[in-house]
Amino acid sequence: DAGVTQSPTHLIKTRGQQVTLRCSPKSGHDTVSWYQQALGQGPQFIFQYYEEEERQRGNFPDRFSGHQFPNYSSELNVNALLLGDSALYLCASSLGIQPQHFGDGTRLSIL
Amino acid sequence: GDSVTQMEGPVTLSEEAFLTINCTYTATGYPSLFWYVQYPGEGLQLLLKATKADDKGSNKGFEATYRKETTSFHLEKGSVQVSDSAVYFCALKVDYKLSFGAGTTVTVRA
Numbered sequence: 001d002a003g004v005t006q007s008p009t010h011l012i013k014t015r016g017q018q019v020t021l022r023c024s025p026k027s028g029h030d031t032v033s034w035y036q037q038a039l040g041q042g043p044q045f046i047f048q049y050y051e052e053e054e055r056q057r058g059n060f061p062d063r064f065s066g067h068q069f070p071n072y073s074s075e076l077n078v079n080a081l082l083l084g085d086s087a088l089y090l091c092a093s094s095l096g097i098q099p100q101h102f103g104d105g106t107r108l109s110i111l
Numbered sequence: 112g113d114s115v116t117q118m119e120g121p122v123t124l125s126e127e128a129f130l131t132i133n134c135t136y137t138a139t140g141y142p143s144l145f146w147y148v149q150y151p152g153e154g155l156q157l158l159l160k161a162t163k164a165d166d167k168g169s170n171k172g173f174e175a176t177y178r179k180e181t182t183s184f185h186l187e188k189g190s191v192q193v194s195d196s197a198v199y200f201c202a203l204k205v206d207y208k209l210s211f212g213a214g215t216t217v218t219v220r221a
Binding site for chain 1 (some may be wrong): 115145147152153154155156157160200202206207208209210211212213214
């Protein structure tokens with residue numbers, strides 16, 4: 001039974017570019033959440049998707065957007081990349097009130 | 112807003128020592144509380160949880176008790192192993208959102 005899978009593992013971009021990160025939830029899960037983890041810090045909540053809609057959003061600018069597909073997989077899009085967007089991006093999936101399960105993340109580096 | 116404060120690290124211990132990581136929280140509602148662990152190069156793994164006051168979560172020898180009166184959820188293990196070396200995160204959940212502490216790096220020496 002596959003857990004949460006994220007792609008790519010690593011990504012290098014330059015300032016001003018845009019990026020798309022992908023997440024496949026754990027089998028049986030229908031909810032996907034995205035987090036940003038800067039080096040040496042705890043993860044910060046970006047947003048959560050359920051039934052293909054954004055259900056809750058953290059304190060992130062509109063440059064961060066997402067999508068959930070009918071098969072529950074999800075994408076995180078970041079436009080106009082800044083140096084400060086360099087971080088580990090974590091996807092977590094869940095079902096109902098059960099705890100969230102995390103993927104291994106995508107390491108995004110901005111040059 | 113909702114927030115978590117946990118003991119700053121790093122913490123270095125010898126094998127078989129006792130481990131405590133302090134965690135306190137501020138929440139507007141009635142949060143569920145969690146401890147997650149992160150090994151190098153990996154995502155977060157759920158270690159234990161508690162959903163209401165006085166609940167005790169336990170897993171792999173780790174324990175934490177939800178103390179509403181002191182708004183705390185301290186993590187303890189009686190005898191650590193080298194394999195327990197990792198970063199530990201305390202977190203709370205209100206509605207759909209998880210809020211994490213900054214993490215505590217624990218290194219266990221043989």
